[in-house]
Amino acid sequence: MNFFIIILVTALLQLFGPWWVVAIVPFLVFLIRHTSASNAFWTGFALITVLWMAYGFYLHFVSDGAMSDRIAGIFSLPNGVVLLLVSALIGGLTGGLAGLSGQLVRRIFIADAAKSVSL
Template identity: 80%
Template sequence: MNFLIILLITALLQIVAPWWVVAIVPFLVFLIRQTNASNAFWTGFAAIALLWMAYGFYLHFLSDGAMSDRIAGIFSLPNGIVLLLISALVGGLTGGLAGLSGLLVRRIFISAPPRGISL
């Protein structure tokens, strides 16, 4: 469920917001919703990486690869597909670390009651 929430809200916000909204959405989702650390990172990573890769491939095939191949040439990459994979990795790491950060901030402010203490 967290995956779909991150994917859909980020896709809608990317239309009007700057690129760094990919860090805000996973952070807020895992600030609100409880999960474990591994799940928070990998869910944020997968949602943002999939979103950026899908949109990148859409633009790549829309322009017959002309735009992504030219940008890849600027960075001395062999072709546009490698550029899309690297951008998906960067976006995924941003989303994953933001999701993990949201969970850790949640743990700071919403802590579990101490165990073993009974009155």
């Protein structure tokens, strides 16, 4: 279920919002929904990586690589595909760390609520 929520909401918000919306969605999903810390990180990482890779390859093939190859040249990368891989890795780390942060914040509030109830 987390898969569908994150991928659909992030894809829609990416059309209208800034790039960092990929951090908000996994954070909120794992703040609300319970899972383990490692699952939160790897789910956020994988979904955002796949989303950015898919959209990047779509743009790459639509423009015959012209846009991504030119941007890769600015960063002294060999070609546009390497740029897409680096971008997907950065997006994946952002999504993974956001998901982990959401899960850890949830754990803090759940622990505080349990302590206040037991007092």
